[in-house]
Amino acid sequence: MKRFERITYAVFGVDVITSVRPNLDEEKVYLAVREALSLWSTVTPLSFGAPRAGEEPLLRIRFESDGQPSLGELGATSGFVSSTPTGPTGGADITIDSDNLLFLDRYLESFPIAVHGGPFDLIAVIAHEIGHGLGLEHPPIDPVTGQETESGMMSPSKGTAVIRQLYPYDIREVQRRHGAIQLGGAVNANLPETGRLIDASSGVHLQTAGSGLVVSGPTEPTSRAVFDVLVPAKNSWANALRLQFTTVTQNVFVNRLDVFDGIFPLQQFAISARNSGDEGLAGKSWDLLLGFLSRPRLANDMLVRTELYFTKKDGQPQSDFGVLQLAGVTAETLPPAFEFHA
Ligand SMILES: [Zn+2]
Incomplete structure (x- = not known):
């Protein structure tokens, strides 16, 4: 019987993103984090939850703002979590740049004129960085064409589209690292x-x-x-x-x-x-x-x-x-x- 590995996570700086992004509030930000996590747990025997007292979270998701959108960088991740026979090891620090225009409800929220592109899908941005935090890399580049061999949530650039589903590349790669989930009916x-x-x-x-x-x-x-x-x-x-x-x-x-x-x-x-x-x-x-x-x-x-x-x-x-x-x-x-x- 396949076990479900428990990966702890914590979210920091929700007050930061809600103060610089008036179209978002605390409820929307937590909804985006949960939905981004659930994309990955749906296809792998991982469960994400809050750390218990005294436990250090393995995934640390931090919303930051320095008043300047960092061009081309919606988020960054250092480190990753591995699944091993004795449980998950490692850890990842994920930062999301709150200075970019980010949305949750694309057709209900309004935005200022975009200076540096966007608005961008907050769920996709978080899901992409969580993918890095689970050890995934960007899809490989074909040396002849210079293009990605296939697309994914892990593609480095996804434009302003609403993308809230994993692609075959993402599913294959996360299952290679953390196993595939076994389903019933x-x-x-x-x-x-x-x-x-x-x-x-x-x-x-x-x-x-x-x-x-x-x-x-x-x-x-x-x-x-x-x-x-x-x-x-x-x-x-x-x-x-x-x-x-x-x-x-x-x-x-x-x-x-x-x-x-x-x-x-x-x-x-x-x-x-x-x-x-x-x-x-x-x-x-x-x-x-x-x-x-x-x-x-x-x-x-x-x-x-x-x-x-x-x-x-x-x-x-x-x-x-x-x-x-x-x-x-x-x-x-x-x-x-x-x-x-x-
Ligand atoms: Zn990336």
């Missing part, structure tokens, strides 16, 4: 049976379409919609949630996802997915793997609450309605018998 939500609109602006509709759901609403003025679906995964150990949807029009974006064990909050995810071509993922269809840091055993069925907005921005094609198709919500579970490394 997958539990699908019955979307037409359980889909329910719970909070919506006037004119927003939720309809069934085959085995999926379609949400639509007027884009002017901005509409908000929150809908629930239920995943019958009671008594399972939850590793991750797979979310498959298509942003059919340019005027709809998925903002947040809240996951509950019955009525008890499990984890929140920042999605910021929109069909506008600048997200860096495969076109307008999204297939997201969202990991649970605590890998809980569910006492109830899993409630998945999605928040989205329909809104028209200047320069976008005219459209009266925003349309989103939800194709699948699936809980990825762990085998019944597994243990955490104490």
Whole structure:
């Protein structure tokens, strides 16, 4: 039976980044850190948690500001953590340069005119540095073309896209260093049976379409919609949630996802997915793997609450309605018998 290695982490300087980045607050910064960590723990038998009394954290994530964005450097990491037969060793110091324009909710936050590029995805910046902290390097450069042989979260430059998923390069490399996770079954939500609109602006509709759901609403003025679906995964150990949807029009974006064990909050995810071509993922269809840091055993069925907005921005094609198709919500579970490394 494969053990789960416990890697401790601590976050410093949250007051620094929230004071220089008015679009971010403490809650958003911690959400970004958790989501960045969960990208890695989803595919490897690692668990991330706070150090116990007297324990030194292995990953030390620090937000810094000297009033000057360091050009081309969003973050830096020295040292890394290795997995060994006797547990994790080493340690990493990660610094994030808070003087760059950084976002969490790409389409709700506003920014000053960028002087040195950006705004940049805070989750991707942290996830990239955590990758270094787990021992990963940038993808190799082809000596003939001078280009990367493949892309990754570990690519040194990702532009201003919203990238909150690992690439095959990242998964292969982190599993080579820390092992691959062994999964149990997958539990699908019955979307037409359980889909329910719970909070919506006037004119927003939720309809069934085959085995999926379609949400639509007027884009002017901005509409908000929150809908629930239920995943019958009671008594399972939850590793991750797979979310498959298509942003059919340019005027709809998925903002947040809240996951509950019955009525008890499990984890929140920042999605910021929109069909506008600048997200860096495969076109307008999204297939997201969202990991649970605590890998809980569910006492109830899993409630998945999605928040989205329909809104028209200047320069976008005219459209009266925003349309989103939800194709699948699936809980990825762990085998019944597994243990955490104490
Ligand atoms: Zn790097």
